[in-house]
Amino acid sequence: MPDDTVVVWDEALLSYNLGDHPLDPVRVELTVALARELGVLARSGVRLVEPKPADDDLLAQVHDPRYLEAVRSAPQDPLFTGFGLGTPDNPVFPKMHEASALIAGATATAAEAVWRGTARRAVNVAGGLHHAMPDRAAGFCVYNDPAVGIARLLDLGARRIAYVDVDVHHGDGVQQVFWDDPRVLTVSLHETPLALFPGTGFPDETGGAQAQGSAVNVALPPGVDDAGWQRAFHAIVPSVLRAFQPEILVTQCGADAHRLDPLADLRLSVDGQRATYIALRALADELCEASWVATGGGGYALVEVVPRAWTHLLAVATGEPLEPATPSPPAWRELALARRPGQEVPLRMTDDVNPSYEPWQPSGEPNSVDRAIVAARKAVFPLFGLDPHDPRD
Numbered sequence: 001m002p003d004d005t006v007v008v009w010d011e012a013l014l015s016y017n018l019g020d021h022p023l024d025p026v027r028v029e030l031t032v033a034l035a036r037e038l039g040v041l042a043r044s045g046v047r048l049v050e051p052k053p054a055d056d057d058l059l060a061q062v063h064d065p066r067y068l069e070a071v072r073s074a075p076q077d078p079l080f081t082g083f084g085l086g087t088p089d090n091p092v093f094p095k096m097h098e099a100s101a102l103i104a105g106a107t108a109t110a111a112e113a114v115w116r117g118t119a120r121r122a123v124n125v126a127g128g129l130h131h132a133m134p135d136r137a138a139g140f141c142v143y144n145d146p147a148v149g150i151a152r153l154l155d156l157g158a159r160r161i162a163y164v165d166v167d168v169h170h171g172d173g174v175q176q177v178f179w180d181d182p183r184v185l186t187v188s189l190h191e192t193p194l195a196l197f198p199g200t201g202f203p204d205e206t207g208g209a210q211a212q213g214s215a216v217n218v219a220l221p222p223g224v225d226d227a228g229w230q231r232a233f234h235a236i237v238p239s240v241l242r243a244f245q246p247e248i249l250v251t252q253c254g255a256d257a258h259r260l261d262p263l264a265d266l267r268l269s270v271d272g273q274r275a276t277y278i279a280l281r282a283l284a285d286e287l288c289e290a291s292w293v294a295t296g297g298g299g300y301a302l303v304e305v306v307p308r309a310w311t312h313l314l315a316v317a318t319g320e321p322l323e324p325a326t327p328s329p330p331a332w333r334e335l336a337l338a339r340r341p342g343q344e345v346p347l348r349m350t351d352d353v354n355p356s357y358e359p360w361q362p363s364g365e366p367n368s369v370d371r372a373i374v375a376a377r378k379a380v381f382p383l384f385g386l387d388p389h390d391p392r393d
Helices: 011-015 026-037 065-076 096-115 145-155 172-177 226-244 270-287 306-318 330-339 368-384
Strands: 005-008 046-049 121-124 161-165 184-191 215-220 248-252 292-295
Touching (some): 005 096, 005 306, 026 330, 065 096, 096 121, 096 248, 096 292, 121 306, 145 161, 145 172, 184 226, 215 226, 215 368, 226 270, 226 368, 292 306
Parallel strands (some): 005 046, 005 121, 121 292, 161 184, 161 248, 248 292
């Protein structure tokens, strides 16, 4: 297999534009611009591939045909509501179907490149719209591109797909689509649903009757920082992935667990997010012969956080991680100020945080993070034949 990385990109992906809305495509534009300025996209073995829209047959493997028709027709009716559309979270916008199908097609393109062996890894930073449900829009998401990408992998013959979601919000749509499918393991680390949209993702959500253990949920309390996040990630994710033995890893890498994100209450740094991407790549290398499909996701600190986090993601996927202290290029800073006048533009690719952590141990007085770890391990580890109380499992 070649050591290439495919980056699926075309400026047309910026047409997924909800208007005056937190999910602004400028965050994707600035990500790609930053990665270009730092030379990440010009690395040896990196190939930029233009996406093609997902067709109705592929979309219908995830979404109800009646919903597809509603997405198509809604922009012609200025008063349209229904199917989760026409709401503040999911306003109707021009050519909504075309823009959404292109993002879904971009993730499917990434998945197909890795599965067919034309690349080891593939990235669609414009993707990660994980809240869309089979029959409705939700949480800024019209079509669920991670689920579409996974459906394409199943079409191509994949039988063990692991999906890991590190967005601050629960990956509810992907979990729902594959709830009763033992071929797909969904793992989500997120802020507790007691405090944050979408209100799902409790530890006892472990999969349908035909797929017990296929859903893993780690619900973290508000205020968790890098050390707590990394402690929880490493206490659960490697164990369940090793038990599942996936053929390919699909990840949703939302950047909204960052401490500056305006829509959530976790306290991660860009340095902690970088460490998570490195850990995900290491798991793909260990378990899947490096086969890794990565998408973007949430993230609403449009200048300060998302471009840096996802440029780190692109660097990890394409070769050597960027040094945290790398300066942000002056040309990129000028572009960021032009796009968002008055915003504070970061000067370096770091928040000057050391994302080290103490590995979980089942001893001592548990804190709120450890209680979340224990709840997740107790819910799902026995379903994998693992001991929830043994830190070696």
